[in-house]
Ligand SMILES: Nc1ncnc2c1ncn2[C@@H]1O[C@H](COP(=O)(O)OP(=O)(O)O)[C@@H](O)[C@H]1O
């Protein structure tokens with residue numbers, strides 16, 4: 001299945017835009033600020049029912065407007081038309097004119113891998129970005145994970161609301177315990193799935209990093225979770241007093257993190273700019289391979305301004321790596337049409353170019 005047509009209406013800076021794509025390499029070029037990244041984000045939205053960048057849907061509506069729509073036509077074995085609409089705080093997604101009963105049911109139909117300059121946050125920002133990376137990798141292929149994550153988030157909000165309302169006063173352990181018991185099964189399942197994912201993911205990630213970097217350093221990726229220290233039930237119970245005082249749930253999978261190292265040293269502190277970029281691209285390509293291994297299909301690859309950010313040799317190697325098995329559909333943005341053409345000239349695939357603005 002590949003995206004053959006994308007239509008945006010009042011989506012960020014695009015009032016009305018319609019683009020056709022081929023089942024190969026599609027380049028979108030145009031000046032800075034013209035809305036290239038926004039187009040890729042719309043495709044991400046179509047697959048994942050949310051923006052890659054902005055979790056607040058009302059901010060995605062074009063300024064001064066009241067709703068946005070994204071329409072995607074997918075061709076291939078199972079042609080489908082997907083329509084996303086957001087209006088008055090409500091999001092609806094339709095497949096072939098039929099609304100999904102739950103948004104969750106849509107996710108997993110299309111896998112996307114997005115590589116953008118903003119991914120630097122994966123290394124430099126707090127743990128939330130790294131959890132988002134794990135979640136996006138799992139949600140797109142595992143409906144049970146997605147569902148459990150959604151239940152966990154709701155249960156966590158409820159428990160936190162109780163802790164906040166009590167403002168540090170004593171809470172009956174049985175009462176708090178009843179909130180704990182909602183978090184425990186989903187939290188443990190998510191922990192187990194994240195742990196299993198990282199183990200599998202590393203098999204793809206390490207060789208890709210080594211290939212891309214051409215260096216001798218060994219990359220490491222460690223999953224850190226308080227749930228590795230004991231049963232989640234005990235952890236929650238033993239921290240009732242601490243949580244009461246903090247007025248929030250201090251331990252759980254919502255605090256998980258990934259530690260990125262090179263030869264045992266933290267990447268964030270000791271990595272060079274080149275090593276950091278290489279690490280990020282390897283993470284994304286490993287995600288691509290991971291999806292491929294699970295679904296036996298090529299994910300839709302969204303490459304945002306990559307030639308701007310990485311050197312020519314590495315960019316070339318990236319393209320070769322992606323194309324090693326078989327090429328799926330790629331949407332790639334750049335300010336310069338000629339640069340993209342040069343990089344893809346040796347690749348035999350269908351190609352289409354759009355100049356925006
Ligand atoms: N909700 C919105 N309404 C209107 N414009 C928006 C909205 N959100 C973002 N933009 C605009 O989109 C533009 C950025 O588009 P972007 O896709 O990042 O450009 P490019 O990738 O081509 O450099 C900015 O000018 C920004 O103000």
Ligand SMILES: [Mg+2]
Pocket residue numbers: 036037038304305
């Ligand atoms: Mg951009």
